[in-house]
Amino acid sequence: MxxxxxxxxxxxxxxxxxxxxxxxxxxxxxxxxxxxxxxxxxxxxxxxxxxxxxxxxxxxxxxxxxxxxxxxxxxxxxxxALLPQDPVRRAQARGVAALIGCDIHPLHNVSVLNQLRALGHDDAEVNQWIGHWISQGLAAVEQLIGDQGFCFGDEPGLADVYLIPQLYAAERFNIDLSGFPRIRRVAALAETHSAFAQAHPSRQPDAP
Amino acid sequence: MxxxxxxxxxxxxxxxxxxxxxxxxxxxxxxxxxxxxxxxxxxxxxxxxxxxxxxxxxxxxxxxxxxxxxxxxxxxxxxxALLPQDPVRRAQARGVAALIGCDIHPLHNVSVLNQLRALGHDDAEVNQWIGHWISQGLAAVEQLIGDQGFCFGDEPGLADVYLIPQLYAAERFNIDLSGFPRIRRVAALAETHSAFAQAHPSRQPDAP
Missing domain, CATH: 3.40.30.10 (Glutaredoxin)
Structure with a gap:
């Protein structure tokens, strides 16, 4: 592939x-x-x-x-498996993935930021826009994920596949994550996992 | 339910x-x-x-x-079934659904339009924003769907489930669909289908 x-x-x-x-x-x-x-x-x-x-x-x-x-x-x-077997638990994991994939990330995609700049917004306004969507979305994610381990248990799954890249973006844009202890727990756990390390932007052939 | x-x-x-x-x-x-x-x-x-x-x-x-x-x-x-059996064809249908669900709709969600108005944009600028994302996204959809029937064949499926509501929004915002003959074909076919008629906004209990 x-x-x-x-x-x-x-x-x-x-x-x-x-x-x-x-x-x-x-x-x-x-x-x-x-x-x-x-x-x-x-x-x-x-x-x-x-x-x-x-x-x-x-x-x-x-x-x-x-x-x-x-x-x-x-x-x-x-x-x-990235998804559990039970259809309700699958829907919960897919719900978090869709929240990130539809309600957070599309609002700070590079094409959207370019469009905002074309409308005359400066970096401060663009960063405020980004911060609004990431903070609001992660606040909802914080309430939907579980109390221990990865988003939904001991093994990483679909929700983690979406959350960790979203947190990389949050860090780039200096979003305050102090109010999201569950999310910070998942982030810390992913840092210890070889698959997340291997996929990190800094480890890719086109990284500067 | x-x-x-x-x-x-x-x-x-x-x-x-x-x-x-x-x-x-x-x-x-x-x-x-x-x-x-x-x-x-x-x-x-x-x-x-x-x-x-x-x-x-x-x-x-x-x-x-x-x-x-x-x-x-x-x-x-x-x-x-809303999805075919073959994994590649499933991915094609889900690809069109995700294009609409991630790259078009989130950009004209009511919360995003409210945020644009809060940034000082008037109706003309907001409508231009909406038109940009819908037109650009539908141009990609037009190239990904099939040449006859619904998006991917004789029976409606996941891509149609996403496309028809997106076209309802396109109509509300006066988007020109004349350059998208495949999309217009799917829209005309859906109008003859009872499930799409039953789900139409005008038929819902909270419609004005």
Whole structure:
């Protein structure tokens, strides 16, 4: 498999964690978003939306959108499982993943920040915007996750795959996490886990 | 089951379509987003994020986030299926759903539009913002869906569950769909389908 991604992209980072948890080998093909490589003709020919991540599977087909890619990996490479067996518990884990994937991350995607700057907002206003969405979203996540271990128990799962990259973004944007003890517990635990370490932006081939 | 929703909410509309396609009965409990009922204490006690939709299942547990709710319905009430059997085709359908659910809808959610107004943007600027994200996102959807029938074939599925509510929003915001013939074909077909008719905002108990 080949992964088109960018070291600092939150959604690429999610896919890297899922691949690492499942111990799947992948060739990384970095797409430099700051240089606009995602809008170059050869990449648009592959993925018309011009976004990362995109996963080329061994049959040659290209899968797009991190939620779809991660569910694909879970279906085709079921062990270790990212989701529990019980449908309600699966929905709880997917609920936290969707809250992060729909209600937090899209609001501070690089394309949104560029649009805000085009509307005349300076860095202070853009950072306030980012802080608003991340803080509000993580406050909801804090109430939905469990009291010990990873988000939902002793083993990392789908919610952790989404939360850890979101916390990397929160750190970049200097978000105060002191009010979120459960989230900080999960973050500390993930730091000790080899799959999360392997997927970290600083460890990627395109990291500066 | 009880569905907390709002007639005009894009994500509530998705869940209503999924329920209708699977012919599941649900009691609707409207939450008036314009009156701020989602921020009232009794609703926040149920769903700390203060958002709709939320589905109370018969065991009493509350499921949140439309992507998680719809996957739950697919797992517990598998027929008729919203997703095909083949993992790659499942990923393609989920890719379109995620594109709409992550890259279009979150950018014109009512909370985001309120935040833009708080930053001093007038209706014209807010409408331009909305148009930018819907048009750009639908242009990508147009390239990802199939050449006949619903998004991916003769029967409606997950991508249609997301697309039709997004088109309702596009219509409200006067987005030009003339460049998207595949999308317009799906919209015309859905208009003839009873489940989509039943789930339409105009048919809900809280519609004006």
């Amino acid at each position: 080949e992964l088109f991604g960018y070291y600092r992209s939150t959604s690429s980072y999610r896919v890297r964690i899922a691949l690492a948890l499942k111990q799947l080998e992948v060739q990384q093909l970095p797409v430099n978003l700051l240089k606009g490589e995602q809008r170059e003709a050869h990449f648009l020919a592959l993925n018309p939306q011009g976004r990362v991540p995109a996963l080329k599977i061994d049959s040659g087909e290209l899968l797009v959108q991190s939620p779809a890619i991660i569910e694909y990996l879970e279906e085709v490479y079921p062990q270790p | 009880e569905l907390f929703g709002y007639y005009r909410s894009t994500s509530s509309y998705r869940v209503r379509i999924a329920l209708a396609l699977k012919q599941l009965e649900v009691q609707q409990l409207p939450v008036n987003l314009l009156k701020g009922e989602q921020r009232e204490a009794h609703f926040l006690a149920l769903n700390p994020q203060g958002r709709v939709p939320a589905l109370k299942i018969d065991s009493g547990e509350l499921l949140v986030q439309s992507p998680a709710i719809i996957e739950y319905l697919e797992e517990v009430y598998p027929q008729p």
